[in-house]
Amino acid sequence: MSDRLPVFPLSTVLFPGLVLPLHIFEERYRALVRELVAKSEGTPHEFGVVTLRHGSEVAPDPGEDGAAPAPLVAAADLYEVGCTAELRHVTELPDGRFDIMTVGRRRFxxxxxxxxxxxxxxxxxQWLPEDDEPSPxxxxxxxxxxTAFRTYLELLRPNSEVLEQVPDxxxxxxHLIAATAQLTVEERQMLLATPDTAGRLRSELRILTREAGLLARVRAVPVPLSDLARPASPN
Structure with missing residues (x-):
């Protein structure tokens, strides 16, 4: 069984449970926010976030004849798996734009x-199943x-406080690791589309081990003395 969902194409990948703030300035999405705000309490106040393979988040202006704006993207421009964004807070600006706060909810x-x-x-x-109880x-x-994520973060940002609060x-x-590690859009999208938690964690362990190895090698490369002798840039 399928459901129909408003879609917001973005250049980012949203994961369940992660916060996504958005500034809404296009009229088509202002209309969407107004519709979501007007929904009753028992109805999900959510829309789908789907990542762009290529193309722009911003639609071209409508023609001079006042025709409706052209479609922002085609199906081929989008990845196949997305995540809903649930509206949590809305601030309407004087000119009709919105600043909204959303939280990722359901994969589809x-x-x-x-x-x-x-x-x-x-x-x-079509909604994708989530693990009600994580597998053994x-x-x-x-x-x-x-542990691999902590090692990666320490190499990435030495002497910083690493993960004060860790989800059990x-x-x-x-989802937290997939959203916060410095990954490519393709890697994030692959993790979002992974069917189960165990598969996602296996992929993340492989990626984090690879990235930590690269970071360790970069840090081990000595800086040439000629670089140290250069005057500091004013920028």
Missing amino acids: SVLSIEQGAEPYLTANV AAQLLAPRVL DPTVLS
Whole structure:
């Protein structure tokens, strides 16, 4: 069974449980925010965030004849898996723009993209299952991945406070690492689309081990004396 969902194409990857602030200035998405705010309390105040493969987040201006704006992207411009953003806080600015705070909620697979009567894109989506109870494999992997993540962060930002508060739930941990590590969009998208927590943690362990090795080698390379002798840049 599929559901129809408003879609917001972005250049970022949203994960369940992670915060995403947005500044809404296009009229099509202002209309979407107004519709979400007007929904009743029992209805989910959420829209789908789908990552762009290529293209722009900003739509071209409508033609001089006042026709409706052209579709922002085609289905081929988007990745197949996205995550809903639940509206948590809305600030309307004097000129009609919005600053909103959202939180990632549910993963979904895009079945089709439509430009219907609404000014924004919609998609027919199929919800992806989440682990209600992490598997024994995920429970065993979580401490190893957390240790690898701490090592990675220490190499990335030496002498900084590393992960003061760590989630106990392996699924939450896997989403946190995927969202905060310095990964490519393709890697983040791969992790979002991974079906289960254990698979996501395995991939993260492999990626973090690779990245920590690269960071360690970079830090071990001595700085040439000629570089130290150069005058400091005024910028």
